[in-house]
Amino acid sequence: MHRIMHAYRRRNRIILFDEVDINTQIEVEVSGQKIVKSLLIRAANRKSVEQLSREIKAGQSEDSGGERRCRETLAFLTIPARSGRSSGEP
Numbered sequence: 001m002h003r004i005m006h007a008y009r010r011r012n013r014i015i016l017f018d019e020v021d022i023n024t025q026i027e028v029e030v031s032g033q034k035i036v037k038s039l040l041i042r043a044a045n046r047k048s049v050e051q052l053s054r055e056i057k058a059g060q061s062e063d064s065g066g067e068r069r070c071r072e073t074l075a076f077l078t079i080p081a082r083s084g085r086s087s088g089e090p
Contacts, residue, residue: 024056026059
């Protein structure tokens with residue numbers, strides 16, 4: 001409704017957008033484990049609150065490879081951290 005709210009200033013110019021995309025983080029459950037997932041909602045300024053809510057709920061329930069990402073993240077987190085170089089390293 002108020003297009004200026006979709007704008008930002010870059011140097012001495014005002015950049016206006018016709019559509020507003022929202023990128024947010026949502027919590028999803030994968031294999032009994034809760035993880036954070038990124039959700040992109042396109043043209044949010046043209047949607048009602050009910051439509052936005054449906055998209056968020058759909059993003060929480062759809063399976064988009066989240067289980068694989070969860071396993072990979074958990075595997076990465078179990079790698080021991082290096083505390084520094086030993087005296088024999090260059």
